[in-house]
Amino acid sequence: MEDISRRSTSQGQKSVTSNSSWKVNKDYIFWCRKCNIPLLDGQCGICHEKCPSIELTQPGDIRFSSRHEQNIINDLMSGSFGANPLAGKPVLLNKIPGEDKTDEIIVDGIRFGILRFDMKELVFRLDLMIEGALALIGSGIHKKLIRISSHGRHLSGKAIDGSEILECSDDIKSGDTVLLTGKNLAGFGISYRDSSELKNPGKSLRIKKIDSKKIAFLSKNPSLDDIVRANAPYMKNLVRDAVNTIRGIANQREFRDSPVYVSFSGGKDSLTTLDLTRSALRGQIKVFFANTGIEFPETVEFVRRFCRENNIDLTEVEAKEAFFENLPSFGPPAKDFRWCCKICKLAPINTVIEECTRGGRKCITIDGKRKYESFIRSRIAPKEENPFIPGQVSVFPIRNWRAIEVWLYLYYRGLEYNPLYDLGFERVGCWLCPAELSAEYYRFKELHPELFKRWNDYLLEWAGEHGLSDAFIEHGFWRWKTLPPKMKRLAEELNIDTTLKSKKEEFGISVTGGVSPCKTGGYTIEGRLTGLMPYEVLNIAGILGESIFSEDLGLLLIRRDNSSIKVFSSGHISVNARSKEDALSLFENTAKQSIRVKKCTKCGVCLKVCPVGAVSIEPQLRIKKDCIRCGKCIKSCVVVKYSDYTSPSFDTAPFFIP
Known part of the structure; x- marks a missing residue:
């Protein structure tokens, strides 16, 4: 097979647009009907014919189905229709919006149906689309088949009376998806009755979609090598752009002497990035793997073995039991509450980057993030400076790649990949990650x-x-x-109640008096702090202002500009400021700093961002007098970021008096 990184473009071939001008979402692919091969460009690299495009539901991050997914489809098809005409064919899955795992099935250039995980029954379902139903009927499927007397193109969505049913197979149950044929028409619907009652008067079925088109499966079943070869001209350009991105940034004057690291998670994207980087750069690169302590065992074993067998310098940074040690403070992570990433990933990685950036040097990290993975990542640039780790510059050479392009690269290169992909997982990192789909969560239960x-x-x-x-x-x-x-x-x-009942906490902070005018001037807000003493608040007082602590009086006084904060040993808090807004803002900041003291995870991120070294975390969090109150440590703190979740009792809004 030809080297896709060197092969020249065939004469007359449709040119490939540069990555930089692509839309964020390419919502189409092409299909060569002669070779029966999915294509990423409009011209087949084998027969050189121009091929029609297929529109995809966005975001369009289409991929090859895994062995596990093929088995699921086979079981569903065989269970419903007694046969699976898709067996042995290249089946593509395009992720689309849904309750959980939901994929558009593309086979032989047709939209066959939708494979989805039913969150009510917690099982997989296969919903046919009209093209899939027509192809099944054309293939000679005779199970779950009904012949109707109705004709006309306006039957879609309508109910059919039993008197209009001419004949049906004897295997139909109420609620089944059924195939329909009629005079010059075919389609599919949902049966309201069992076979024995379908011809009785009354509603027997509802037609979902019916059409006069004829669609058939293609006879040729290409090999994986055929698919790679047909897409080689396109992939050549894609690989060239990625390699040039890595070389171009690494060779810039400010980075020429910078060490180059590759972030290797054990997933397909980082594996592709690692291989591209090794091809792009002649010098020795370093690879780091953040072992969060909750990684899939298969992932840890794969990363270690791959690097060992390929003579790659691997640095494995371990969080060990950090997740479970911090779990009592934060509770379970969530998609919108991913405290674990900072504690179990970012904090350990700091130890690697600290050595790299020592002496003010820059450190280049080659990362496999892609725009198609999520909305948040859809606008990533070719390179970004990490706001939490000064000196670290991340480069994203495959940011414009779709999953199918990643897989084509891995297949061509013959690279061993994480075995979890073949077992039905799209995410192969942390086994309890909330971003993992429920379908994967229950698959994890089996393994x-x-x-x-x-x-x-x-x-x-x-x-x-x-x-x-x-x-x-x-x-x-x-x-x-x-x-x-x-x-x-x-x-x-x-009928599931999702209201979270408050659990009695040892630590809490709340507003008790609202914002009101003060006789001595300005505005005052009163509150109560439990589970934290004034001498403990003193540890972070420097970030709030100049402080005086009297152990005899049990009072901590903090002054800044024309504002003051008083924290009493009884737990009473009094904040005074010039305006209502300033009083509320100062109280909120005091609350967040108190939460920070009480729930510090010692992740160490704040140590790296402080420009004057005013933060220490041993034996507990402390802000030194050197603090210039720039706020960088606050912005980087995972405890402050998620304070609304970790201390839900703190809510100032109801107490603001206009």
């Missing part, structure tokens, strides 16, 4: 029942302490702090 039990038992106990049912955990609601509309609808349909 690692002991690890699953450890986490699920904790979740059930946590749910019980907060007045939530086991069903709240079972159906995956724990993965959000603020439920999205789709999960709110699901909760209503399942």
Whole structure:
């Protein structure tokens, strides 16, 4: 097979647009019907014919189906229709919006159906699309088949009376998806009755979609080598752009003497990035792997073995038990509450970057993030400076690649990849990650029942302490702090209460007196602090202002400009400022700093961002007198960022008196 990184473009071939001008979402692919091959460019690299495009539901991060997914499709097809005409064919899956794992099935250049994980029943379903139904009928499927007498193109969405059913197979049950044929028409629908009652008067089925088109499966089943070869001209340009991105940035004057690290998570994207970097740079590169302590065992083993067998210098930084040690303070992480990433990933990585950036040097990190992975990542630039780690510059050479392009690269290069992909996982990092789909979570249960039990038992106990049912955990609601509309609808349909009951905490801070005019001038707000003494607040007082502490009086006084904060040993807090807004802002800042003292995880991120070295975390968090109150440590603090979740009792809004 030809080297896709060297092969020249065929004469007359449609040119490939540079990565820099691509749309964020390429919502199409092409399909060569002659070779029956999915293409990323409009001209087949084998037969050189121009090929039609297929529109994809956005975001369009299409990929090859895994062995596990193929087995699921086979079981569903065989169970419903007695056969699986998709077997042996290249099946693509395009991720689309849904309650959980939801993929558009593309096969032989047609939109066959949708494979989805049903969050009510917690099982996979396959919903046909009209092209898939027509192809099944054309293939000679005779199970779940109904012939109707109705004709005309306006039957889609309509109910059919039993008197209009001419014949049906004897395997139909109420609720089944059925194939429909009629005079010059075919389609699919939902049966309201069993076969024995379908011809009785009354509504027997509802037609979902019906059409006069003829669609058939293609006869040729290409090999993986054929697919790679057909896409080689396109991939050549893609690889060249990625390699040039790495070389171009690494060779810039400010980075020429900088060490180059590759962030290797054990996933397909970082594996591709690692291989591209090794091809792009002649010098020795270093690879680091953040072992969070909750990585899939397969991922840890794969990273170590791959680097060992390929003579790669691997630095493995370990968080060890950091996740479970901090779990009592934060509770379970969520998609919108990912405290674990800073504590278990960013903090350990600091130890690597600290050596790299010593003496004010720059450190280049080659990263495999892609725009198609999430909305947040959709605007990543070719390079970014890390706001939390001064001196670290991240480069994203495959930011414009889709999953199918990553897989084509790995297949061509013959690279061993993480075995979890073939076992049905899209995410191969932390096994309890809230960003993991419920479909993957229950697949994880099958593969690692002991690890699953450890986490699920904790979740059930946590749910019980907060007045939530086991069903709240079972159906995956724990993965959000603020439920999205789709999960709110699901909760209503399942009649699951999602209201989190407050758990009595040893530590708390609350407003007791509201904002009111003070006789001596300005405005005052009163509050109460429990579980933290004035001498402990003194540790961070420097970031709030100049402080005086009287142990005899049990009073901490903090002054800044024309404002003051008083913290009494009784737990009473009094804040005075020139305006209502200033008083409320100062109280909120005092509250967040108190939370920071009480719940510091010692992740060390604040140490790196402080420009004057005024922060220490041993034996506990302390802000020294050198503090210039720039606020950088506050912005980087995971405890402050998620203070609304870690200390939900603190809510100033109801007490603001206009």
